[in-house]
Amino acid sequence: MGDTSPDFVDGVRAEWARTYPQLDTSTIDVLGRINRISTLSLHQLDQALTPRGVTRGEFEFLCALARADRPLRASEVTARTMTSGASTTKHADRLTKTGLIERLPFARDGRVVLLQLTAAGRELVDAELPSRVERDRRLLEGLDEQERQTLVALLRRVSRNTDAAAWPAAGH
Numbered sequence: 001m002g003d004t005s006p007d008f009v010d011g012v013r014a015e016w017a018r019t020y021p022q023l024d025t026s027t028i029d030v031l032g033r034i035n036r037i038s039t040l041s042l043h044q045l046d047q048a049l050t051p052r053g054v055t056r057g058e059f060e061f062l063c064a065l066a067r068a069d070r071p072l073r074a075s076e077v078t079a080r081t082m083t084s085g086a087s088t089t090k091h092a093d094r095l096t097k098t099g100l101i102e103r104l105p106f107a108r109d110g111r112v113v114l115l116q117l118t119a120a121g122r123e124l125v126d127a128e129l130p131s132r133v134e135r136d137r138r139l140l141e142g143l144d145e146q147e148r149q150t151l152v153a154l155l156r157r158v159s160r161n162t163d164a165a166a167w168p169a170a171g172h
Contacts (some may be wrong), residue, residue: 003142009033030158037139044135052124053098057083059128061091062100062117066125071104071114100124 009032016025046056054062064080065072072080078088092115095101100121106112117125140148 007033009036034155034158041136041139045132048131048135049128052128054095054100054124057081057087058091058095058100059125061088061095062121062125063129065101065115065117066122066129071116073106073112073114077115095121 009028012032013025013028016023016028042056045059049056049059052059060081060083061077064077067080068076074085074088074092077092078085081088083091092101092103096103099118101115102118104114104116106114143151
């Protein structure tokens with residue numbers, strides 16, 4: 001595999017080993033790195049979005065609409081972004097005011113509102129998504145295709161375990 005020089009997480013593990021020598025902290029080797037990678041990459045995204053005047057949550061909201069092949073109900077955006085209904089409402093209100101999304105009536109039920117990107121919202125996603133993908137690509141530099149596929153398979157298994165622990169009644 002290659003480089004075994006110590007990283008930040010190795011330092012954390014060493015500190016825990018001194019403080020709690022009886023405790024097996026080996027899970028930090030994996031989950032500590034996943035959390036650190038996530039935190040740092042999301043911080044990079046936050047910094048990149050600041051000049052655009054949108055938060056990461058709002059960008060994820062816009063991306064959910066951009067991926068959809070039709071306007072979405074607020075509940076669908078909530079499910080696709082894994083946020084609360086209150087966050088979805090807050091984001092929808094702000095993004096509507098800034099002209100990045102629009103609310104449309106639902107023909108079959110007047111009580112339902114559909115959400116869709118405006119041209120300005122589409123432009124923002126079109127401009128920022130490639131930059132995000134490029135930043136993510138740089139994080140994976142040094143891994144060959146086989147290593148990436150192995151990492152994907154292993155993380156998929158951890159993701160399924162995480163889903164099952166988070167929503168045990170849903171049968172994930």
